[in-house]
Amino acid sequence: MGDDLAEAIASASALVADRAGEWDRTGLLPRQLLRDLGAQGRLCAEVPTQYGGCGLGSLAGGEYTAHVGSLCSSLRSVMTSQGMAAWTVQRFGTARQRDECLGRLTGGELAAVAFSEPQAGSDLAAMDTTIRHEGDAVVVSGRKKWVTAAHYADLLLVFGHYQDGAAAVLVPAGAPGVRVERIAEPLGCRAAGHADLRLDSVRLPPDSVLGGHGLPLSLLVTTALAYGRLSVAWGCVGILRACLAATTEHAAARRQFGRPLAEHQLVARHLAELYTGEQIASRVCEHASRCWDSGSPEQVVATVLAKHVSAARAAQGAASAVQVLASAGATDGGLVARAYRDAKLMEIIEGSSELCQLLLAQHAISAAGASGPATATGFGAGDLREAP
Amino acid sequence: MTDQHTSTDAVESELLDFLAGQTRSRWEPETDLFAAGGLSSLFAMQLVVHLEKSYGIAIRGADLRLDNFRSARLMSALVRRLQAAQSDGLDG
Numbered sequence: 001m002g003d004d005l006a007e008a009i010a011s012a013s014a015l016v017a018d019r020a021g022e023w024d025r026t027g028l029l030p031r032q033l034l035r036d037l038g039a040q041g042r043l044c045a046e047v048p049t050q051y052g053g054c055g056l057g058s059l060a061g062g063e064y065t066a067h068v069g070s071l072c073s074s075l076r077s078v079m080t081s082q083g084m085a086a087w088t089v090q091r092f093g094t095a096r097q098r099d100e101c102l103g104r105l106t107g108g109e110l111a112a113v114a115f116s117e118p119q120a121g122s123d124l125a126a127m128d129t130t131i132r133h134e135g136d137a138v139v140v141s142g143r144k145k146w147v148t149a150a151h152y153a154d155l156l157l158v159f160g161h162y163q164d165g166a167a168a169v170l171v172p173a174g175a176p177g178v179r180v181e182r183i184a185e186p187l188g189c190r191a192a193g194h195a196d197l198r199l200d201s202v203r204l205p206p207d208s209v210l211g212g213h214g215l216p217l218s219l220l221v222t223t224a225l226a227y228g229r230l231s232v233a234w235g236c237v238g239i240l241r242a243c244l245a246a247t248t249e250h251a252a253a254r255r256q257f258g259r260p261l262a263e264h265q266l267v268a269r270h271l272a273e274l275y276t277g278e279q280i281a282s283r284v285c286e287h288a289s290r291c292w293d294s295g296s297p298e299q300v301v302a303t304v305l306a307k308h309v310s311a312a313r314a315a316q317g318a319a320s321a322v323q324v325l326a327s328a329g330a331t332d333g334g335l336v337a338r339a340y341r342d343a344k345l346m347e348i349i350e351g352s353s354e355l356c357q358l359l360l361a362q363h364a365i366s367a368a369g370a371s372g373p374a375t376a377t378g379f380g381a382g383d384l385r386e387a388p
Numbered sequence: 389m390t391d392q393h394t395s396t397d398a399v400e401s402e403l404l405d406f407l408a409g410q411t412r413s414r415w416e417p418e419t420d421l422f423a424a425g426g427l428s429s430l431f432a433m434q435l436v437v438h439l440e441k442s443y444g445i446a447i448r449g450a451d452l453r454l455d456n457f458r459s460a461r462l463m464s465a466l467v468r469r470l471q472a473a474q475s476d477g478l479d480g
Binding site for chain 1: 428430431435437452453454
């Protein structure tokens with residue numbers, strides 16, 4: 001596994017080389033590069049080898065994600081989407097769906113995951129998309145917003161209401177009734193292919209619906225997002241590592257007032273804070289991944305913590321990096337300028353900072369035994385009680 | 389705790405201990421955790437991970453329906469069924 005990780009990391013460096021700035025400016029990743037990485041199983045490297053994946057554990061997969069995130073957050077975002085689609089299929093798919101779909105996701109096909117809607121952002125329970133049986137088909141109708149990687153995707157994993165609960169359904173991007181409308185100028189991860197989706201009575205074979213039925217929407221979404229949150233968290237570690245490297249290099253070389261920037265105390269504080277942020281984010285992500293790798297139930301809360309801490313630190317760290325590099329870092333497409341825009345988005349997607357804080361506060365209350373049985377352990381207390 | 393065919397009672401009492409540790413209150417074997425307790429989807433996910441780790445089972449696809457996790461008794465029945473299916477080589 002160590003060799004696999006080292007090889008994947010070296011290969012990512014060679015593939016991206018110095019092109020991330022150009023991808024950011026043009027808003028596009030080379031499709032063939034995505035297909036090649038996908039066919040090597042390296043867009044969802046944690047998929048078990050029996051399904052064509054690299055079989056990386058969460059910790060190794062996280063280090064790989066951080067490395068790609070240090071090179072290009074747009075590419076890392078595409079990986080997060082692919083990995084989240086694969087993880088959801090692994091969890092909720094039937095044995096046949098796992099065999100077939102994971103094979104495609106490690107064979108060069110690209111996937112995107114559609115949660116948010118015009119009226120359902122943080123409040124995903126408010127989603128309107130429906131998946132229903134009609135004759136010998138299932139019919140999917142709804143609108144989705146801000147679907148990362150949808151511009152490149154062959155397969156869209158769409159969440160919606162289904163029977164007495166919810167389901168995720170695999171929708172080919174080319175199916176009649178599907179329209180993918182690219183978001184023209186996203187603030188960050190500009191080449192990640194964000195798009196809005198219109199699904200107008202899209203008819204599909206019934207086995208496009210993952211797994212069974214009777215799944216509450218909140219459980220389905222929480223489970224799928226868990227992977228995405230940890231992937232984003234590791235991506236933020238990558239942003240911090242890239243910013244730290246660029247900033248220390250600049251502060252050591254650039255001289256003002258007769259000495260290196262790093263010897264000016266106010267600049268040194270930026271360096272110390274960046275280093276601190278990188279270390280803290282690394283440790284919380286490592287902890288969460290170890291919980292995943294050991295099967296500890298603590299993984300659920302540790303993942304929310306990792307996402308929250310890492311995104312906040314990345315946003316602060318990238319802002320410091322731009323401050324220290326100043327005119328040397330203020331050009332669009334440049335590493336720290338990209339990091340600045342990309343990191344801000346990380347505080348919003350996959351559960352905003354505020355939503356993470358709510359979950360962590362509820363956990364803190366219940367872990368202290370401060371709530372009665374009626375709200376005990378309420379991580380999003382009561383969200384399973386009422387069927388949406 | 390990965391013995392084949394862990395007895396239902398043993399699973400049930402271990403689960404009640406786990407629930408007590410996590411929620412700081414005792415639950416009856418047949419209490420509906422999600423109807424009465426206001427328990428959350430994050431907690432349901434913790435239960436899934438706990439069952440998989442403690443009993444060496446994989447809970448996938450249609451088995452993830454909430455009805456399998458409503459009470460300690462229902463969860464122990466799920467564990468028993470999945471352990472039996474695995475020892476019959478009927479994985480997934």
